[in-house]
Every structure is written in C-alpha cells, then in structure tokens.
Amino acid sequence: QVQLVESGGGLVQAGGSLRLACAAYGRTFGRNGMGWFRQAPGKEREFVAGISSGSTGELTNYAESVKGRFTISRDIAKNTVYLQMNSLKPEDTAVYYCAASGTWYSDTSSGGYNYWGQGTQVTVSS
Numbered sequence: 001q002v003q004l005v006e007s008g009g010g011l012v013q014a015g016g017s018l019r020l021a022c023a024a025y026g027r028t029f030g031r032n033g034m035g036w037f038r039q040a041p042g043k044e045r046e047f048v049a050g051i052s053s054g055s056t057g058e059l060t061n062y063a064e065s066v067k068g069r070f071t072i073s074r075d076i077a078k079n080t081v082y083l084q085m086n087s088l089k090p091e092d093t094a095v096y097y098c099a100a101s102g103t104w105y106s107d108t109s110s111g112g113y114n115y116w117g118q119g120t121q122v123t124v125s126s
Contacts, residue, residue, distance in 0.1 A: 002024070002025070002026035002027050002098070002116055003117075004022055004023070004024050004098045004117035004118075005022070005023040005025065005117060005118070006020060006021065006022050006097070006098050006117040006118065006119060006120040007023070007102045007120060008020040009018070009020050009096060009122045010121075010122070010123070011123045011124075011125065012088055012122075012123070012124055012125070012126050013124070013125050014089055014125065015088065016088050017085060017086045017126070018085045018088065018122060019083070019084050020080070020082065020083040020085065020096055020120060020122075021080055021082050021087070022034070022080060022081045022082075022098030023078070023079065023080045024079045024080070024081075024100060024118055025069050025110075029079060030053070030074075030079070031053040032053065032100055032101050032102065032103065032104065033051065033073075033100075033101035033103060033105045033107065033113075034050065034098070034099065034101065034106060035047065035048075035050040035098070035099045035107070035108075035112075035113060036063055036072060036081075036083045036096060036097070037049075037096070037099060038092075038094035038095065038096045038097065039095050039097070039119075040092055040095075041082060043108055045097070046063065046078070047108040047110070048062070048066055048083070048096070049061070049062045049063070049066065049071075049072040049083060050062075050072065050106025050107070050108065051072045051073070051074055051081065052093060052104055052106040053104045053106050054104065058074075058080075059106075060072050061108065063124035065091075066085075066092075069085065069086050069087045069088075070084065071083070071084040071086075077102055081098060090124045091124075092122060092124050093117070093122060093124050095119040095122075095123060096119060096121075096122050097117055097119045098117040099113035099117070100113060100114060102114045105113075
C-alpha cells in the first residue's frame with residue numbers, strides 16, 4: 001500500500017520559514033514527478049511546486065506566487081521530497097499536500113497525480 005506522509009507544518013510569523021517533508025512508503029518515487037499543492041479555506045486546491053525527473057536531470061517548477069521564496073527538493077535515498085518555505089506570508093496559510101505522479105513529470109494540475117498525502121497545516125500569522 002502506497003502512503004505519502006507529510007510533516008513539518010505549524011504556526012509561524014510572517015517572514016519566517018518552515019520546511020515540509022513528504023516521506024513515501026510502499027514504493028519508490030525517485031524517478032516520478034512529485035508535487036506540492038495547497039488549499040486554503042474556501043478556495044480550490046492549487047499547485048505550489050513540482051519536481052520532475054527529466055532525461056537531463058531534475059527539473060523544478062513553481063507557482064508564480066512562491067517563486068523565489070519556496071524551494072522543492074528530494075532525497076532519493078530517503079524517498080522523501082521537501083518544500084523549503086522562506087519569507088512566509090499570511091496568504092501562504094493553507095493545508096499543504098504532497099502528491100506523486102505515475103510519470104516522470106510534475107504536472108501543475110492535480111489530475112496529473114495518482115497518490116496524495118493527508119496534508120499538513122501551515123499557518124502564517126501577521
């Protein structure tokens with residue numbers, strides 16, 4: 001059974017940092033696209049960051065709202081994906097979800113992913 005388990009969420013003041021982790025169990029995702037999404041109350045789930053396993057190396061993509069502040073990375077040996085979040089803003093408050101694709105590509109659409117974690121809450125106070 002495949003499981004994605006997120007951790008690292010919490011309460012932080014604006015301008016602060018958090019590092020989310022997503023550990024995968026049940027299969028390896030070292031060559032699969034992985035993504036982070038978030039959902040704020042009353043809003044739709046939105047793409048945050050993705051990492052793809054391209055032929056020339058790993059590729060990353062980000063939502064415009066987080067470019068320059070968030071960094072996605074992965075540790076293949078640990079089967080874990082990370083999201084380093086710096087310069088956090090109150091509008092970053094949401095439940096953050098990790099997702100794994102069945103292909104090499106990290107789609108910006110949630111429909112491109114086969115597996116999802118349970119989510120971790122990130123709250124940024126002003």
